[in-house]
Amino acid sequence: MIDLLELKKIGVRFGDKQVLKDISIKFQPGEIIGLVAPNGTGKSTLMNVIMNYLPPNQGQVILNHELQYSSKANEVKIHQDVSMMPDQSDLYNHVSGKNHLKIYQEMWNSDPKLIDETIVKLGMESYVKKKTGTYSLGMRQRLCFAMQIVSNTQVMLMDEVMNGLDPTHVELISQILLQKKAEGKTIIIASHLLENLEQYADRIFFMKNGELNLVDDVSPGFSDNKVTTVRVSNFSQELLIVFKKQFPELAVQILPNGKTLIDVKEQDTITLGAITQYLIAQRLNDFSFGKLTLNDLYSLEYQQS
Template identity: 40%
Template sequence: MIVEVKGLFKKYKKQLVLKGIDIQIEEPQIIALVGPNGSGKTTLMNSLMNLLPFHEGSIRILGKKHNDTSLFYEVSYLQDNRILYGDLTGYDHLRFICRIQKLPRARIKEVAAYVGMESYLKKRVRSYSLGMKQHLLLAMAIINQPKLILLDEPVNGLDPTSAIHMRSILLDLHEKGTTIIISSHNLDEIDKLTNNIYFMKDGVLLKESLEDYSTSRYKLTVSDFEKAKEVLAGQDVNISFDDATILFEETEVSLQSVIHSLNINGMEINKIENYKIGAEKRYMELFESELAR
């Protein structure tokens, strides 16, 4: 078992922030934590990494209690860049980690090349852009080749090139057997990384795989939208309408049947697009009340 959390409760003063969290991760995968600010994502990650005490429950990481100090060599937590020291270079940060992790210094050049930060490795961090700082944080997180990495907003503020580069590294690490738990507000980026999402809402964890929504879905644009609504409204098909577009989910009734119904009623199909329910769509469904404020 990579991660096992049972009945985790955490409160600040009288406010309950985590309400009976349960997690089981049995094999390497990428999992996203998604939710509005204040929903408990960072509190959960800090609890997993033994940076915060909790009031009830248990956490085991890689088969060990979460406060077992030997996990220090097998797990990494990428936090925000406030942990960096502006007067030190990127090399200084990585050398310090090598020392306390008992790693050969050669790992510094290896990981710098892998992340793509050789050109500024020996510059002071105060001169780094936000993207450069994120690369350094990632290098610090993976230099010990951990089995589990937690990342808190790793693509925050990155330009498109840096975000793509970060994503390719994370996917490569996963391919090599690393489990990654990522907290992010960038839902488009989440869709490119994983289908496995834990939505945090009011201190409760809602686990979903967007593969559960993998039924074939289509957007149809037709010559006469209002007439199409009339023709399809009385049929037993899973259809909705949005901005002059027909949204069709293929279940018992096939796409061809819908096209046939429209054609025999004198309508032409102008465009057919395949689409999926991504993290943003599901987020909007789950947090509709928050979005309406």
């Protein structure tokens, strides 16, 4: 498999604070990567390093096995293939949305047909000819996304792409992301909107202490489609003690958000049935079987104090 973009031992330090620690990772074409972390853990820093807006203290960014940010000319070449989604507050208020798209199409010299296609796909026809000064937050956000889609670069970096969007548009954008993935693009998404990320991301990383941790490593079997966990709400302390006595072989975890997780990996159907009976008997009706959600993992990773 060819890898398109490679980060090699990237390290960034702000004063004493090590924001990125020896990050080495490879990204393949046709892959959507999710970067999940709370604010201030280095998601944006990593993206800025990939764009060379922030030269790292150590390490290299390598595109197509050869290109590095070693000269200004190379920077231009890399930017031809790697783009980052613009900030919605940076739009030109006196310029129309369509002209914004035209600018990005011109700058990256992509197919002009993309402009109209993207407008239709994102349902922007009604307002795209108006000046962006009149747009709402969601409209601006969609425009920024559309701009990057129009630039049509090999690697696309998106920071908080779903911000301020309603569920319908989240769905629309997800569809476009999947289509771009099918076209062989590498898309890196930083987000703290967790739910929809699992739907389309091939690999999801947590960032902690300046390191990237693949979710599957944090919780083995996360990506498998098997029942691994029982999630119970309002599990009181006393009942939990009783439960633990009854099923001493099960690992139980209480999340900071109040949910209780019972690890049922490698358990047979009989045990699962017994658990169900026990929970119903204790009138704990709000429980579900399934796999660990990203939300649970997130809570485990970052909210444990």
